[in-house]
Structures are given as structure tokens and as C-alpha cells.
Amino acid sequence: MRVVSLVPSLTEAVAVTAPRLLVGATDYCTHPAGLDVARVGGSKYPDLDRVRALRPDLVLLNVEENRKADAEALRAAGVPVRVTYPRTVPEALRELADLLAALGVPDDPDWLRAARRAWAAPAPALTRRAVVPVWRRPWVVLGADTFAGDVLRRLGVANAYAAHPERYPRPELAELRSREPDLVVLPDEPYRFTADDGPEAFPGTPCALLSGRHLTWYGPSLAEAPALLAGQLDRPVSRPE
Template sequence: MRVVSLVPSLTEAVAATAPGLLVGVTDWCTHPPGLDAARVGGTKNPDVPAVLRLRPDLVIANEEENREPDLAALRAAGVEVLVTEVRTLDQAFSELERVLVAGCSLAPPRWLDEARRAWAAVEPLPELRAVVPVWRRPWMVLGRDTFAGDLLARLGVVNVYAGHAERYPRIPLQELTASGAQAVVLPDEPYRFTADDGPEAFPGLPAALVDGRYLTWYGPSLTRAPAELSAALAAAHRAAGRAG
């Protein structure tokens, strides 16, 4: 079978399960390192003719990360396109199984069972009210109905903007700092927040710097995500407690 993945998370999932299937991936597909597959452009601007030249049996995509006109062009050329929707952890597990088992005709991988067990064993921290920026210039945060928001909620984080009408609202910084949050959670993707770029905008608030792959990717990283995210959040929680 010949598979092209237009989603970094799904690229890692397929590569960890049956790497020989992948013949094309996006420029943003960074895991696993050294993946031997043709690059076909970005998630938002894939090179459709390049994808077609690879003669894929299946293209896997995501309704949030990829654009419908590109997917429609692939379908019009006779390519089967499997489009996922992942806005909760439970959806991630079911969609990963759909991609790997129904789409790629593989057996359910061991890492998927390990990820389910890891999240079933999660003991959330006491509630921590937080804002979760994903971009700056302009500032954008997690709003309602997001995969990352669902993961954080399972770990005890109360997202201040979880009830916002938009999924990724633009919020002025002065509003963020006056939101009543106890902490700020700063992932390193899609915007690369670091210790020197992000926390200084929120004076007085503890900052949890988290690996964006553990927060936003659905794939083998889900096995380690609970422990990695919990450790970062626990430090912010302790600091918030001292501040309170």
C-alpha cells in the first residue's frame, strides 16, 4: 500500500506502526526523524501534482489542518482521501484506529493500547485556572472544542477561555492578564514560546512551558504526554499556590 500523509501527527502514527507504507509527507512532518519519504509541501499548501505523481492508494488528512479545496482536487483525480476530525482525546483514539486499521489495513498497534492505559491512569491536579496562548502578534489562545484543551482539562487545567464562541480567539494581552488566571500555559508550537519569549508578557503569573508535541499531537506521543504535561503543570501549580 502507498500512503501520503498530510498531517504530522498521523505521519508519526503510521511511521511508528508500518513505516514502509509512507511514500509522501509534508514539510512539517518532523517525526520520526530521518523519515524516508518524499516531501509534498505544507499542510495548508500541499503540492497536489506532486502527491498525484506518487500514485498513493490513500491520502490521510485532517479537517482542521488541511484545506478542503486541496482534498477535493485529490478526490477529483481519483485518489481516496481519509479525513479525520480530532477535537477530544476519545476522538483521537477512535480516529487513529480508523486510520491505521480501516484505512491502512494494519493491526491495532501496541503503542495505541499503551496510550489509552496512560490516559486512563491520569490523576488530575487540583484545578488550575489558566490561559493557553498558541500565538502572539496577535495573541491567540485556546478557546472551545480543541484537542489540546481536552487534554489540559483531563490534567486539572481550567481554561479561562474554554467557553469562548471561537476555537482560537484573538484576545488582547491586557485582557489576558486581567482574566483572573492563576497561570499561563505556553506550548512551543505552533508559536515557539520559550523561557525568553512569552512568560515576560504575564508578570506575576507562573508559566508552564510545555512541549507542543505532547499537547497537540495525536499519535505515539500520547503514551508519554500525561507524565510530561503533568510535570510541567505541577511546577506551575506549586508556584501559583505560593503566589496565592
């Protein structure tokens, strides 16, 4: 089987589990390090001619990472696609197991077993209430029914916008501040928040700088995500008011 992945986390999952199957990936597929496959452009705007030229038996996509138009174009060209859409950690673990089985992997890999163990404990009480920007200029935050929101919930962090009707609301900065969160969570992707770019917008409020890969990717990174993210959440930075 020849697989092209347009989803960085699935690229990593296939590459570390069944590397001979993977023949193509996006320019943003950075894990595992040194991945040597054909590149087909970005996740949002892949070069479909390059994808088809690789003669894939399956192309992997995600509802949020990729465009519906590209999935439809590939299907119309006779290219089989598999579209993922996990919104919780258990859903991600199930989808990964189903995908690997569909690719002919006979047993769950060690990293998937480790991920199940890492997330097996019941979710703790919600002790902190956070706003979670994923972009600025304009500000975009996590809303309802998102995978990253479920990851944070399982680490004891409530999303202040979890009940918002939109999955990715675009509030003004003044509104974000008016929510008076206990914590502002700033991942380093898709927008690269840093100690010098993000916390200054929330003076006096602790800001946790998180690994975006561990907050939003569903693949081998899930095995180490709980411990790594918990440590980052417990080391917030704060700017004076």
C-alpha cells in the same frame, strides 16, 4: 497500499506502525527522526502535483491542519482522502484505531495500547485555571471544543476560554491579563514560546512551557504525554511584576 500524510502526528503513527505504506509526507513531519520519504511541501499549502505524482491510494488530512480546498482538489482528481478531526483524547484514540485498521494493520500497536492505559484514569479535579496562547502577534488562544483543551482538562487544568463561542479567539493582551489566570500555558508549537518569549507578557503569573507535540499531536506521543505534560505543568516560570 501507498499513503501520503499531510498531518505530522498521523505521519508518525503510520511510520512507526506500518512504515512500508508511507510514501510521502509534509516538510513539517519531523517524527520519527530520520524519516525517509518524499516531501510534498507544507501542511497548509502542499504541492498537490507532487502528491498526485506519488500515486497514493490514500491521503491523510485533518480539519485544522489542512485546507478544505486541498481535500476537495484531491477528491476531484480521483485521489481518496481520509480527514480526521478529533476534539477529545477518546476521539483521537478511536480515530487512530480506525485508521490503522483501514490500512490493514491486524492488531493495535503497542504504542496505541500504551496510550489507552496512560489516559485511562478519570480526569482529576480542575485545580488551575489557565489561558493557553498558541500564537502571538496577534495573540491567539485555545477556545472551545479543542483537542488540546481536552488534554489539559484531563490533567486538571481548566481553560479560561473554554466557553468562548470561537475555537481560537484573538483577544488583546490586556484582556488575557484581565482574566487573572492561575497559570499561562505556553506550548512550543505552532508558535515557539520559550522562557524568553512569552512569560514576559504575563508578569507575576506562573507560565508553564509545554511540549506542543505532546499537547496537540495525536499519535505515538499520546502514550507519554500525560506524564511529560504533568511534569512541565508543575515547573512553571514566573517573571517579577
